[in-house]
Amino acid sequence: MNRHVSWTPAETTADSGDVIRLADVRRRFGETAALDGVSLGVRRGEILGIIGRSGAGKSTLIRCLNGLERPDGGSIEIEGREITGLGEAALQPLRRRIGMIFQHFNLLSAKTVEENVALPLKIEGWPKAKRLARAAELLELVGLSDKARAYPSALSGGQKQRVGIARALAASPALLLSDEATSALDPETTRSILALLKDINSKLGLTILLITHEMEVVRNIADRVAVIDAGRIVEQGPVWQVFATPKAETTKSLLSGIRPQLPAHIAQTLLSEGPGDVVLSIDIAGPAATGPLFQDLSKAFPGGYRLIHGGVDHIQKQPVGRFFIALPAASTAGLVSFVERLGAQVEVLGHVADHA
Ligand SMILES: Nc1ncnc2c1ncn2[C@@H]1O[C@H](COP(=O)(O)OP(=O)(O)OP(=O)(O)O)[C@@H](O)[C@H]1O
Numbered sequence: 001m002n003r004h005v006s007w008t009p010a011e012t013t014a015d016s017g018d019v020i021r022l023a024d025v026r027r028r029f030g031e032t033a034a035l036d037g038v039s040l041g042v043r044r045g046e047i048l049g050i051i052g053r054s055g056a057g058k059s060t061l062i063r064c065l066n067g068l069e070r071p072d073g074g075s076i077e078i079e080g081r082e083i084t085g086l087g088e089a090a091l092q093p094l095r096r097r098i099g100m101i102f103q104h105f106n107l108l109s110a111k112t113v114e115e116n117v118a119l120p121l122k123i124e125g126w127p128k129a130k131r132l133a134r135a136a137e138l139l140e141l142v143g144l145s146d147k148a149r150a151y152p153s154a155l156s157g158g159q160k161q162r163v164g165i166a167r168a169l170a171a172s173p174a175l176l177l178s179d180e181a182t183s184a185l186d187p188e189t190t191r192s193i194l195a196l197l198k199d200i201n202s203k204l205g206l207t208i209l210l211i212t213h214e215m216e217v218v219r220n221i222a223d224r225v226a227v228i229d230a231g232r233i234v235e236q237g238p239v240w241q242v243f244a245t246p247k248a249e250t251t252k253s254l255l256s257g258i259r260p261q262l263p264a265h266i267a268q269t270l271l272s273e274g275p276g277d278v279v280l281s282i283d284i285a286g287p288a289a290t291g292p293l294f295q296d297l298s299k300a301f302p303g304g305y306r307l308i309h310g311g312v313d314h315i316q317k318q319p320v321g322r323f324f325i326a327l328p329a330a331s332t333a334g335l336v337s338f339v340e341r342l343g344a345q346v347e348v349l350g351h352v353a354d355h356a
Pocket residue numbers: 029032033034052053054055056057058059060061213
């Protein structure tokens with residue numbers, strides 16, 4: 001990374017609190033409440049992920065943030081300034097405080113890479129030499145100095161997104177808003193773009209708002225996550241905590257692809273009652289997950305239990321464990337209180353059809 005990139009978001013902002021703050025933001029389209037009372041703050045220097053299914057309200061939220069959509073009610077502050085009542089002229093400079101990157105990059109095909117990056121500065125009236133110098137600085141930051149004179153058609157998807165990032169950062173925005181920016185990229189390219197965003201966040205202190213339907217993106221680089229469903233924030237918190245113990249059904253369902261799940265052939269044959277062993281899920285994370293859980297369990301329950309499935313992930317350097325075990329019904333109550341005392345969450349899922 002270029003250590004000479006000039007970056008002064010802190011000096012250009014008056015307020016040291018949230019970069020963006022939404023309070024009870026509402027937007028209806030006929031009968032549909034696209035945003036139904038959204039309250040949310042993006043803290044300076046953090047990476048906040050907003051995750052939700054298709055139709056949850058993500059695009060409407062973005063459009064309200066950049067002033068393309070007017071909320072019906074509530075308040076939106078950018079660096080402490082309320083934007084909801086502003087006219088187009090007053091909105092323009094505040095809109096430029098948010099740099100955006102998009103799923104399909106939105107580069108101008110008739111302009112070179114450096115011209116694309118310098119475009120926001122041209123709009124701001126920077127002289128040509130100064131804006132090309134800034135473009136060169138940013139292209140070095142994103143590792144594309146050798147492509148300055150190339151046209152977008154000669155670039156790979158990952159390279160195009162790097163140009164998109166450089167362009168979004170050209171005018172030193174207070175916040176980078178990523179709208180599904182890795183959704184069109186393959187997994188390896190996604191990882192390299194996320195690594196670049198994380199690097200820029202930690203080295204330059206850039207605040208990033210990631211809007212995505214991909215849990216993996218949030219898992220990899222976000223500090224906090226907010227889950228949006230039917231226009232409401234149904235859950236939010238540090239990523240490792242939300243991933244370890246999701247509360248809302250939407251969050252559980254969105255996470256089902258990346259958290260261990262009870263294998264389908266067992267889940268499908270579980271009975272609500274019966275003589276067969278009881279199947280439990282155990283979620284244990286953070287400081288609670290650093291102890292010798294299975295050693296303790298084996299000592300406390302010499303009658304035995306079977307580990308069916310599960311494992312330990314590490315998110316934000318915190319262990320996040322999820323296990324499925326089966327044990328005789330008579331031991332269940334004791335085991336539940338034992339692991340709950342260790343700080344785990346336990347759920348009884350049912351009985352296996354027989355003792356096999
Ligand atoms: N201009 C509009 N007119 C009517 N309904 C709209 C309009 N914009 C959004 N909606 C509705 O509001 C709800 C939220 O839509 P929105 O596009 O914000 O969701 P989203 O989370 O961005 O979905 P996706 O991930 O599919 O883009 C949906 O039910 C959508 O049909």
